[in-house]
Amino acid sequence: MNAPQSPMDLALALAEEAAANGEAPIGAVVVENGKILAAERNRMQALGDPTAHAEMLAIRKALEVRGTGRLDGCDLYVTLEPCAMCAGAIAHVRLRRLYYGADDPKAGAVDNGVHLFAQPTCHHAPEVIAGVGERRSRSLLKDFFAGLR
Amino acid sequence: MNAPQSPMDLALALAEEAAANGEAPIGAVVVENGKILAAERNRMQALGDPTAHAEMLAIRKALEVRGTGRLDGCDLYVTLEPCAMCAGAIAHVRLRRLYYGADDPKAGAVDNGVHLFAQPTCHHAPEVIAGVGERRSRSLLKDFFAGLR
Numbered sequence: 001m002n003a004p005q006s007p008m009d010l011a012l013a014l015a016e017e018a019a020a021n022g023e024a025p026i027g028a029v030v031v032e033n034g035k036i037l038a039a040e041r042n043r044m045q046a047l048g049d050p051t052a053h054a055e056m057l058a059i060r061k062a063l064e065v066r067g068t069g070r071l072d073g074c075d076l077y078v079t080l081e082p083c084a085m086c087a088g089a090i091a092h093v094r095l096r097r098l099y100y101g102a103d104d105p106k107a108g109a110v111d112n113g114v115h116l117f118a119q120p121t122c123h124h125a126p127e128v129i130a131g132v133g134e135r136r137s138r139s140l141l142k143d144f145f146a147g148l149r
Numbered sequence: 150m151n152a153p154q155s156p157m158d159l160a161l162a163l164a165e166e167a168a169a170n171g172e173a174p175i176g177a178v179v180v181e182n183g184k185i186l187a188a189e190r191n192r193m194q195a196l197g198d199p200t201a202h203a204e205m206l207a208i209r210k211a212l213e214v215r216g217t218g219r220l221d222g223c224d225l226y227v228t229l230e231p232c233a234m235c236a237g238a239i240a241h242v243r244l245r246r247l248y249y250g251a252d253d254p255k256a257g258a259v260d261n262g263v264h265l266f267a268q269p270t271c272h273h274a275p276e277v278i279a280g281v282g283e284r285r286s287r288s289l290l291k292d293f294f295a296g297l298r
Contacts, residue, residue: 044218045218048212048213048216048217048218049209049212049213049218050212050218050219050241050242050243051205051208051209051212051238051241051242056200059200060198060200063197063198063199063200064197064198067197068197069193069194069197069198069199070199083237083241084233084234084236084237084240084258084263084265085233085234085235085236085237085238085240085241086234086237087233087234087237088232088233088234088235088236088237088258089200089234091233091234092199092200092232092234093199093200094199106270106272107270107272108270109233109237109270112270113268113270114233114263114265114268114270116233116263119262119263121255121256121258121261121262121263123256
């Protein structure tokens with residue numbers, strides 16, 4: 001019998017599924033009081049849409065499921081530090097907490113780049129917990145991009 | 150006989166339509182070589198989705214119509230300065246030019262806030278032309294928010 005999967009384990013499994021489908025390995029899960037509202041992965045190639053990041057898809061799905069027009073009180077688990085687009089979306093929907101795996105010095109916008117949530121113009125900043133599942137996330141990303149070369 | 154409508158006139162008409170439907174008045178149009186690929190407006194209330202900004206909807210629609218997975222060579226006309234989420238999306242899809250109407254000192258991320266396109270971590274920056282249709286855009290926004298008070 002397997003132990004129940006943590007939200008980050010599920011996000012990592014989705015990242016792995018993304019890689020198996022030729023997508024950059026990133027997964028995202030939205031949780032409310034221990035209940036999973038949405039679990040999505042990167043679908044940029046499949047949808048021909050460079051905005052189809054795991055976080056954006058998970059946020060839209062969770063909004064649909066919840067039906068309140070907001071995700072306050074909900075937490076997002078994502079395997080890679082969100083970019084500016086996704087960080088902006090996180091602020092718009094008022095997510096309570098952001099757990100992320102690997103940091104992204106090139107495109108990250110939370111603890112790198114524009115540090116969006118630390119800006120005075122940012123109208124909502126979630127609590128941020130970095131480094132959850134970092135090692136496995138980084139290894140999936142490294143293998144994927146090595147395979148592309 | 151009316152003169153042909155410019156893309157920004159169309160975006161402003163969509164902003165007006167948004168206001169008439171109880172949405173913040175913002176419209177966005179994607180154009181390629183004079184051809185309109187997408188014309189959308191804010192639908193946050195209707196969709197119960199705070200990420201349903203006019204720009205995001207227009208970008209996704211234009212990607213769908215074009216089918217190339219990018220919007221390089223295309224231009225976006227939007228009545229208000231984009232936020233960080235939308236500016237991030239603009240960079241991801243590699244839009245050529247961004248024309249916007251009113252600036253947004255509170256939530257704008259192009260010439261205000263994080264100045265996303267000026268950051269060293271920004272992988273693509275469109276040419277930016279600000280102030281197109283500014284007066285009408287600002288007047289629509291002012292009337293809408295005055296009506297909410």
